[in-house]
Amino acid sequence: MKRRIVPFVLAAALAGCSSSDDVFEPNIKPSFISGDIREASYDGASDDLLTGGLGKTGIAAAAPAFANPAAPTVAELRRNAIHTNYRAVMDYTAAGGYGRLYGPNIDVDGNDTLGEGKVAGTEHIAVADDGSGHQNVVLMVQVPAKFDLNNPCIVTGTSSGSRGVYGAIGTSGEWGLKRGCAVAYSDKGTGNGLHDLMTDSVHRIDGQFTTAAAAGSQAHFRADLTDADRTTFNAATPNRVAYKHAHSQQNPEKDWGTNTLQAVKFAFYVLNQKYGDPIDGGPLRSVRLRPSNTLVIASSISNGGGAALAAAEQDAEGLIDGVAVTEPNAQPGSFGSDNGLRIRQGTTTVPTIGKPLADYFSYANIYQPCAALSSQACLSLAAAFWPAAFTVAAQNRCAALAAHGLVGGATLAEQADSALAKLHAYGWQAENNFLQQSHFRFATNSIVMTYVNAHGRFSVTENVCGFSFANTDATGNVVPQAAALQAGLFSTGNGVPPTSGVNIVYNASVGGAKLDLLAVSPTSGAADFALDGALCMRSLVTGTDPVTGLGLDQFADVRSRSVRDGISQVLLTANLRGKPTLIVAGRDDTLVPVNHAARAYFGTNQMREGASSKLQYIEVTNAQHFDAFIAFGALLGYDSRYVPLHVYFVRAMDAMWNHLKSGAALPASQVVRTTPRGEGAPALQASNVPAWATTPAAADAIGFSATTLTVPQ
Secondary structure (H helix, E strand, O other): OOEEEOOHHHHHHHOOOOOOOEEEOEOOOOOOEEEEEEEEEEOOOOOOOOOOOOHHHHHHOOOOOOOOOOOOOHHHHHHHHHHHHHHHOOOOOOOOOEOOOEOOOEOOOOOEOOOOOOOOEEEEEEEEOOOOOOOOEEEEEEEEOOOOOOOOEEEEEEOOOOOOOOOOHHHHHHHHHHOOOEEEEEOOOOOOOEEEOOOOEEEEOOOOEEEHHHHHHHEOOOOOOOHHHHHHHHHHOOOEEEEHHHHOOOOHHHHHHHHHHHHHHHHHHHHHHHHOOEOOOOOOEEOOOOOOOOEEEEEEEHHHHHHHHHHHHHOOOOOOOEEEEEOOOOOEOOHHHHOOOEEEEOOEEOOOOOOOHHHHHHHHHHHHHHHOOOOOOOOOOOOOOOOHHHHHHHHHHHHHHHHOOOOOOOOHHHHHHHHHHHHHHOOOOHHHHHHHHHHHHHHHHHHHHHHHHHHHOOOHHHOHHHEEEEEEOOOOOEEOOOHHHHHOHHHHOOOOOOEOOEEEEEOOOOOOOEEHHHOEOOOOOOEOOOHHHHHHHHHHHHOEOOOOOOEOOHHHHHHHHHHHHHHHHHOEOOOOOOOOEEEEEEOOOOOOOOOOOHHHHHHHHHHHHHHHOOEEEEEEOOOOOOHHHHOOHHHOOOOOOOOOOHHHHHHHHHHHHHHHHHOOOOOOOEEEOOOOOOOOOOOOOHHHOOOOOOOOOOOOEOEEEOOEEEEOO
């Protein structure tokens, strides 16, 4: 019998026609896939999809050593990348709940039944690109062996932060694999894309470090430079590196929604290649799974959560059935503020809301280190992370801000209080005070450096505002790259320096290039955390001089316009097309403050979609952005103060699953009140992280009326 191979639309039209012929829709590889698809199978014993063969116990232990640190194998790099990324987004200690309330061994009902939690199945890796190798967005699909053709499902796992393709392995990856769903991952054009400009060496897609010439189009990232350009740059600023997120000159964030949708389409292709029927004995397979018969949940956390929301907004093909995310980097466009959106916590109206990430980060980068000295905040970090020199630099930052007229007060204490008040007026809250110091130390300057460069599409050779990336020694001086660190960076890096030995350097420091945290500003003549560079970065985001309020010179104005144009490209619409959606955020989130992100997005969505909106917002007290920091115990002081938000990520995914599968009601928008572990940080108990209510008490209900979002105190 002859079989007719026709596109899906025509196949649907012919379905009702009388014919003796079979009608098949061929499974065609998506056009955005460039090159071959790499496939591997894991038995769930010696190696697996979820833990890289390490199991629950290995994930909690130190990373395994490479047999040859100078040349780790692809398998070793993958294993250690899974170890690093799993631990990077959650508290991996038993006291914090790992292995008891969550983890590879905990089944979908919350019981400890899965042993080491290894998951057998296949893993498929490809890149989305136009063939040039300039984008090389890494896509990955994991298909567990227990994937059920009678109940097919796909969960997205776009990476958080700037992480590589395994960045969501411990969040939506774990949840989906346990449910028997295929997981569709994307590194969204970021990842550990280092280019050592001195040796012209790069990482391949598989993580191995080699010369750019040998890597060819399989280079994860190569800066767009001629050899002459690179030679000139190296002579002027030796031992520098370029990073993909910062220096790809593609403003990758504008495509994060597209990349997530591409991952879903790639998943459908992979699944139909596995389970579709052969067509006439040839290589073509029929399409068996499609959006109409497969449940798809867009998910992830942080930047990955923002990407899931962007994908839902852009989903004109009906690929996504529901969305569940935590702590999303959600940057709503001007719709809400233009129409008078207001946010009120208790009886207090928040003065500044809904700013883009580059805006509020470049603002925090100026005031955070001084604010951390306020008696209302806390210098909580151990000396290992905050030596005495940093306290002196923070004091110098206060003095320099006062000299510029940016803070008030004659004394250090008054200046620190003034800086903290500036942050409060710009959308942070008292709940964020304790976290200002650690966020400046570990995140703020790196985010500003990366996103200003990315939004402006600047080349690494431009050294924007005097900053560059390089390895540094104990005194902060630039040193050559360490070969052993480069060889394993695919496993250890987070995609945004400082990471794996690569730091931020302020080239304009008095006396020569210096680690930014030890740099001396020319205007103050003091080690003040490179305030001059921070002010320059702020000016590129706003288009005005932050000290004088005046416009910029022609050169700086051109750069600023590029940055502001890039920012406009990444803003979200908050129109979720009526898709059922759950957003969960920690009230104490200091990295992505709720007044600029989760709350602002929810309020803007209510204004835009109105009664057709199916978005619910859950705000968790005593929860913040970095669950992994809880594991550091007394070194950071998070363990006694904060509960893991990951517990609520799992609950959000469960709630969305039950809603889509059986019609169970999603929880109404509410504040969930948790109890920190307290002094001595005893083991986390279920009572510390209570469940939300389907219908909350009036004192906990989050409300929206007209243009005002009201969040209970």
